[in-house]
Amino acid sequence: MEHGARLLLVDDDTDLLRLLSMRLSANGYRVTGVDSAEAALARLSIELPSLVISDVRLPGRDGMALFQQIRQQYPALPVILLTAHGTIPDAVEATTLGASAYLTKPFDAKVLLERIEQALSLSAPPATPASSDESWREEIVSRSQSMAELLAEARLVAASDASVLIRGESGTGKELLARAIHRASRRAAAPFIAVNCGAIPEQLLESELFGHVKGAYTGAVASREGLVQAADGGTLFLDEIGDMPLLLQVKLLRVLQERVVRQLGSDAGRPVDVRILSATHRDLDAAMLEGQFREDLYYRLNVITLTLPPLAQRREDIGLLATRFLHALAAKYQKSVKGYAPDALEALTRASWPGNVRQLYNVVEHVCALATAPLVPLSLVQRALRVPSLEVLSYTEAKQRFERNYLVQLLKLTDGNVADAARLAERNRTEFYRLLQKYDLNASQFRSENTAVAPERQE
Incomplete structure (x- = not known):
C-alpha cells in the first residue's frame, strides 16, 4: 500500500461518506470527502489526489459525467466507481473507457482496499523535484525494495575509490548506476568517461583507450590522447568489460597497477588518477575458466560487486x-x-x-x-x-548473434572442415578456432556421416 496517498471520496450519502473516510484514514490514507460532482471538480482544481472514488448516482451531474470530465481533464488520474445494482451496466461501460474498477453496493471493505492498492500501484505519483540529497540518483526511477537496497549500497560504495563491477542483464541500466556512483563520489566535478568495450572494433579499442602517437599505425597522422587520459581525476566506466580482448586486458591491468598510461607507439608513460567502474552481462567466472578473461584483472575490477535486478x-x-x-x-x-x-x-x-x-x-x-x-x-x-x-538487443548482443549464426552457416557449408571454413571467412585457422571456442561450437558436430574422418589439410 502507498501510505499517505491522498484520496478524494465523492458520495451524497453522508453516513457512508463518514464511514468510508474513517476506514480509509485508519489504513493510512489521507481522505477528503465531498457530496457532489461539482464539489469534486472544484476540489480537483485546487489539489490533485492520487485516486478518486465516486458513487455513480449523484445529485445534479452524476458519477458517470464526473468520470468523463476527469478523463478529459486529468487522463492519468485513476477512478474507482461505486454503484447500486441498477447502474451496473454504466459502470461496466466505464471500465472499458478507463475506470480502474467498480464495486457494487454493499461491498466488502477488504475488496475496496485491494482495489485502491492495485490502482495506486499502477499509477505513478506526480513527479517531484529531486532534493539535493537525492540528485545523485535522479536518473534512476524506482520505488521497489530491491532497488532501494541497491542504491543504498551504491551510495556507500561511492564514498570510496574502490573499483566496482556492476552485473546485470542487458538493458537494466548499468551505465545509469555508474553515473550515479560518480555523481555521489568526491570525483563528481571531474569527467565521467564511458567506453563500450564490445562496440568498438578490436583494432581501434587500444587507441581509443590509451591514445596513440603520430605514426603509431597507418592513418595515425597526429598524436591523440585516449579516454583513460580524458578521465584523469574522474571516473572511467568500462561497459561490457567481458568483451575486452586479452591483449588489452594485460595493458589495462598494467595501468591499474602502475597508475601510468602509455600511448600506442610510445615508451613514455603519463601518471593518471582514475577510478574504474566496469559492467558486464557475461558470466566472468565462466570466461575465466575458458581462458577468455584474466583472473588477475578480474580481482582488480571486482573489489565490490553491485547487481542490478532485471x-x-x-x-x-x-x-x-x-x-x-x-x-x-x-x-x-x-x-x-x-x-x-x-x-x-x-x-x-x-x-x-x-x-x-x-x-x-x-x-x-x-x-x-x-x-x-x-x-x-x-x-x-x-x-x-x-x-x-x-x-x-544491444549492439554487442546483435554482433554476437550474427557472428555465431555466421560460423554455424560456414560449418554447415563446409561439412565441419575448419580449414575450408576459415579460408571462406578469410581468417587464419588459429583465429577461427578461437571464434569457435568463444561460441562453444564443435566443428565435428557439423560433419555428415558420409564425410571421411581424415586429417584436415595443413596450411
Missing part, C-alpha cells in the same frame, strides 16, 4: 518508468499524450520484459508515436508488445 523482479517500478518515459517522449515529439488507461498500464506491468528497461523505453516510444488520444489504450500497448524489436 525489470521483471522490480515490477512496482514499471508504472513509474513507463510514465516518466511517456512524459519525456510526449514533450520531445510534441504529442498531447498524458497517461495510460488503467488496463494498458496493467498490461505493461505484467509483460515479461526480456530486454528490461531498454525494451520498456522502446515500447513506450512506439505507443507515444502512434497515440492519437490523451490516454494510451490497451490495444496500442498490446500492439507494441507484440512487435519484435531489434532495439531490444
Whole structure:
C-alpha cells in the first residue's frame, strides 16, 4: 500500500461518506470527502489526489459525467466507481473507457482496499523535484525494495575509490548506476568517461583507450590522447568489460597497477588518477575458466560487486518508468499524450520484459508515436508488445548473434572442415578456432556421416 496517498471520496450519502473516510484514514490514507460532482471538480482544481472514488448516482451531474470530465481533464488520474445494482451496466461501460474498477453496493471493505492498492500501484505519483540529497540518483526511477537496497549500497560504495563491477542483464541500466556512483563520489566535478568495450572494433579499442602517437599505425597522422587520459581525476566506466580482448586486458591491468598510461607507439608513460567502474552481462567466472578473461584483472575490477535486478523482479517500478518515459517522449515529439488507461498500464506491468528497461523505453516510444488520444489504450500497448524489436538487443548482443549464426552457416557449408571454413571467412585457422571456442561450437558436430574422418589439410 502507498501510505499517505491522498484520496478524494465523492458520495451524497453522508453516513457512508463518514464511514468510508474513517476506514480509509485508519489504513493510512489521507481522505477528503465531498457530496457532489461539482464539489469534486472544484476540489480537483485546487489539489490533485492520487485516486478518486465516486458513487455513480449523484445529485445534479452524476458519477458517470464526473468520470468523463476527469478523463478529459486529468487522463492519468485513476477512478474507482461505486454503484447500486441498477447502474451496473454504466459502470461496466466505464471500465472499458478507463475506470480502474467498480464495486457494487454493499461491498466488502477488504475488496475496496485491494482495489485502491492495485490502482495506486499502477499509477505513478506526480513527479517531484529531486532534493539535493537525492540528485545523485535522479536518473534512476524506482520505488521497489530491491532497488532501494541497491542504491543504498551504491551510495556507500561511492564514498570510496574502490573499483566496482556492476552485473546485470542487458538493458537494466548499468551505465545509469555508474553515473550515479560518480555523481555521489568526491570525483563528481571531474569527467565521467564511458567506453563500450564490445562496440568498438578490436583494432581501434587500444587507441581509443590509451591514445596513440603520430605514426603509431597507418592513418595515425597526429598524436591523440585516449579516454583513460580524458578521465584523469574522474571516473572511467568500462561497459561490457567481458568483451575486452586479452591483449588489452594485460595493458589495462598494467595501468591499474602502475597508475601510468602509455600511448600506442610510445615508451613514455603519463601518471593518471582514475577510478574504474566496469559492467558486464557475461558470466566472468565462466570466461575465466575458458581462458577468455584474466583472473588477475578480474580481482582488480571486482573489489565490490553491485547487481542490478532485471525489470521483471522490480515490477512496482514499471508504472513509474513507463510514465516518466511517456512524459519525456510526449514533450520531445510534441504529442498531447498524458497517461495510460488503467488496463494498458496493467498490461505493461505484467509483460515479461526480456530486454528490461531498454525494451520498456522502446515500447513506450512506439505507443507515444502512434497515440492519437490523451490516454494510451490497451490495444496500442498490446500492439507494441507484440512487435519484435531489434532495439531490444544491444549492439554487442546483435554482433554476437550474427557472428555465431555466421560460423554455424560456414560449418554447415563446409561439412565441419575448419580449414575450408576459415579460408571462406578469410581468417587464419588459429583465429577461427578461437571464434569457435568463444561460441562453444564443435566443428565435428557439423560433419555428415558420409564425410571421411581424415586429417584436415595443413596450411
